[in-house]
Amino acid sequence: DTGVSQDPRHKITKRGQNVTFRCDPISEHNRLYWYRQTLGQGPEFLTYFQNEAQLEKSRLLSDRFSAERPKGSFSTLEIQRTEQGDSAMYLCASSPRAQVYEQYFGPGTRLTVT
Amino acid sequence: AQSVTQLGSHVSVSEGALVLLRCNYSSSVPPYLFWYVQYPNQGLQLLLKYTSAATLVKGINGFEAEFKKSETSFHLTKPSAHMSDAAEYFCAVSGVGAQKLVFGQGTRLTINP
Numbered sequence: 427d428t429g430v431s432q433d434p435r436h437k438i439t440k441r442g443q444n445v446t447f448r449c450d451p452i453s454e455h456n457r458l459y460w461y462r463q464t465l466g467q468g469p470e471f472l473t474y475f476q477n478e479a480q481l482e483k484s485r486l487l488s489d490r491f492s493a494e495r496p497k498g499s500f501s502t503l504e505i506q507r508t509e510q511g512d513s514a515m516y517l518c519a520s521s522p523r524a525q526v527y528e529q530y531f532g533p534g535t536r537l538t539v540t
Numbered sequence: 541a542q543s544v545t546q547l548g549s550h551v552s553v554s555e556g557a558l559v560l561l562r563c564n565y566s567s568s569v570p571p572y573l574f575w576y577v578q579y580p581n582q583g584l585q586l587l588l589k590y591t592s593a594a595t596l597v598k599g600i601n602g603f604e605a606e607f608k609k610s611e612t613s614f615h616l617t618k619p620s621a622h623m624s625d626a627a628e629y630f631c632a633v634s635g636v637g638a639q640k641l642v643f644g645q646g647t648r649l650t651i652n653p
Contacts, residue, residue, distance in 0.1 A: 468643030
């Protein structure tokens, strides 16, 4: 049983560049979540999908951020025109279905914007 | 609205001593509560969960937590600390109708030999 995987694990980019991260959830988990974690803080919710439908977005998700889950399996998170304040760990999590509230996290993608 | 407060950003105990990490929550719906552990440069691993069954919940690695509704608390304990317990610990809350987890700011646990 493989867990949640994320790619890349680390990304260094220059301010103004676009970046895209990928998350592969646990097989048959229909719910997928994105969180952002800055140094010394707990994760903060960004958005979540049930199958391919994006059902909730946080106000943290500015218009420079977009997330997709086109076939209800893997998901991508894109950040356009990156800013230094975007530097953080981006965590993906999945859960199997409604009424199962625990979430299973991937190892994260650490983004550094220089 | 839901929120979590973890008292103490840093806790230090001796190896073999009791570990107590404090978590208080606020929730407008019956809460589901979780403790996660995070090792450096890794994701979060679920330690244990409370989902309205038994109020004393046992998790992995010898940890347990007790849900106390009257105190709105869900403190994490372990009778005897081990060096491998050194990590960051996060308390989180969710609830019926809520899809996201709301996390506390975390408590860094240091184990002294």
